[in-house]
Amino acid sequence: MKILVPVKRVVDYNVKVRVKKDETDVELDNVKMSMNPFDEIAVEEALRLKEKGVASEIIAVSIGLPEVQETIRNALAMGADSGIFVNCTSKLEPLSVAKILTSICNKIKPDLVIMGKQAIDDDMNATGQMLSAMLKWGQATFASKLEIQDKKIKVGREIDGGIENIEVNLPAIVTTDLRLNEPRYASLPNIMKAKRKPIDEIKVEDLNIDIEPRLDILKVEEPKSREAGIMVKSVDEMIEKLKNEAKVI
Amino acid sequence: MKTLVVVDHNNNKLEKSTLNTIKAAIELENVDLLVLSDSCKDICNELIHIKNINNIFINENDAFKNQLAEDTANFIAENFKDYTNILFSNTSNGKNVAPRLAGLLDTMIIPDVIEIVDKQTFKRPIYAGNAIATCKSKNKINIITIRSTAFEEAETSDENVGEVKEIGSLTTNNLTKYLNSELTKSERPELTSADIVVSGGRGLGSAENFQVLEKLADKLGAAMGASRAAVDAGYVPNDWQVGQTGKIVAPNLYIAVGISGAIQHLAGMKDSKVIIGINKDEEAPIFSISDYGLAEDLFKAVPEMESKLN
Structure with missing residues (x-):
């Protein structure tokens, strides 16, 4: 069984992002970049399926500037077998990413795609669902548990009221939620080994896909800030403020 | 210009955030509602009191009970292609279905909208709300999910103001199957x-x-x-x-x-x-x-x- 894991290079989870002065974007120069945390969970889940003997091959794919190859190397260092780097200099929306991934899936024919439920930069939560629509495959979003039986995958999904269990025919798309697993750290020997693993390069132009953005970003601005209030000294004072000043209880 | 709101519910009751989504839709014009369920009656009894909407479309089918994205997205793509805007609440349901629908209709989804600037321009938070992006859409159909806390609830009337109409038919999917749910039981508010x-x-x-x-x-x-x-x-x-x-x-x-x-x-x-x-x-x-x-x-x-x- 072959698993494809798309990975995205994003601003690191711990960075407090700032809006650029000209309000065109957030500041991305000299900012620490990492693999999207949900994609790390996806890589980890693929590795566990391989360790259980369910999967035989894991391919990591990333799309963007040459730097995204670092993210692919991270996935290889965690244990993925090979990488695909789609070289693309234009800004991409989830719709275009889903089209590029559709084209790759048609070529390498994975049995399963595991990917993050959202990227922590644009917070879109869209690519997985769009990809499954385009491939006409079943989807299991927000996975917190997963089990493969024959040609089907059983997934526990995190929904607003709890967990929903569904069964999806393979090939399928799974998007990962936070508690599916805890991703491993790459060991030094594995980081060294990853340098010798193959990464195929594809130029996005060669795929003949319309990647023109459908949304123009007119402005990126700071959210309304919230002023700090006051510190109270006792529970009595807190209750008094809530009752008489804020009038919320 | 026509706007559709896909009603979020648990087959018995309206999901409250739908009221906020309808309020947002009214800013866009000509609002119809769509209820897909195995039993639409109770939900429609709530919806007919909402002001400023045109039609309440329903399709009652056992398959809709489990609200699988494959069924819902296919049904909407087949029956509502001629709409300008299709809105969902940004609930786990909306987040599951709306992007799939956008994929089927080759349109870029506009998720988690907190403000409608004009009929093609929307504000949404990015980077965990540390920045707000203003996006102008070039889509032919806008598929939008609404952050309910950013909009008021739609107004209701004591009288029945909506009209319920049946629409379409569903070809059920054979890709996914619902098994069961483990819902957290609570007497507390949602x-x-x-x-x-x-x-x-x-x-x-x-x-x-x-x-x-x-x-x-x-x-x-x-x-x-x-x-x-x-x-x-x-x-x-x-x-x-x-x-x-x-x-x-x-x-x-x-x-x-x-x-x-x-x-x-x-x-x-x-x-x-x-x-x-x-x-x-x-x-x-x-x-x-x-x-x-x-x-x-x-x-x-x-x-x-x-x-x-x-």
Whole structure:
């Protein structure tokens, strides 16, 4: 069984992002970049399926500037077998990413795609669902548990009221939620080994896909800030403020 | 220009956030509603009181009971292609179906909208709400999910104002199958629509200690929430998580107890009307956005607060 894991290079989870002065974007120069945390969970889940003997091959794919190859190397260092780097200099929306991934899936024919439920930069939560629509495959979003039986995958999904269990025919798309697993750290020997693993390069132009953005970003601005209030000294004072000043209880 | 709101429900009752989504849709013109369920009657009885909408379309089919994205998205793509806007609430249901529909219709989804600037321009938070992007759409069909806390609820009338019409037919999918659900049972109000939310973090230290907070919540008639740290530690169920990757809440009163205030948590609650923070660390970032802060041991402060409220 072959698993494809798309990975995205994003601003690191711990960075407090700032809006650029000209309000065109957030500041991305000299900012620490990492693999999207949900994609790390996806890589980890693929590795566990391989360790259980369910999967035989894991391919990591990333799309963007040459730097995204670092993210692919991270996935290889965690244990993925090979990488695909789609070289693309234009800004991409989830719709275009889903089209590029559709084209790759048609070529390498994975049995399963595991990917993050959202990227922590644009917070879109869209690519997985769009990809499954385009491939006409079943989807299991927000996975917190997963089990493969024959040609089907059983997934526990995190929904607003709890967990929903569904069964999806393979090939399928799974998007990962936070508690599916805890991703491993790459060991030094594995980081060294990853340098010798193959990464195929594809130029996005060669795929003949319309990647023109459908949304123009007119402005990126700071959210309304919230002023700090006051510190109270006792529970009595807190209750008094809530009752008489804020009038919320 | 026609706008469709896909109604979110649990087959018996309307999901409250749908009212906020309808309010947003009314800013866009010509609103129709769509109910897909195995039993539409009770939901329609609620919907017919909503003002300023045209048609309530229904399709009753056993397959819709489980609200699988494959069925819902196919049905909408087949029957509502001629609409300009299709809106969903940004609930787990909406987030599951809307992007699939956008994929089918070759259109770029506009998720988690907090403001409609004009008929093609929308504001949405990015980077865990640390920036707000204004997007102008070049889509032929806009598929939008609405952040319910950013919009008021649609107005209702005492009279029946809506008209219910049946539409379309479903060819069920053979890709996915619903098995069962394990829903968290609770007598408390629903987290995303509660007036008061009491939330706990790592500072609680254990699942048992959360009972201290639950007593306070029950005294106030509040919903319970939690930070990611508390959920990851296994103190409370996953669906209590408030934050960037959990639920977005904006109650009248948010009580953050033993929560330090990571940006990912603040992303889920900073639009609350009044925020109070209780944390023994007086440097905790939660105090920088709290209207009222109390730097005290929560195991002393919370029971005291609970006993003094009546």
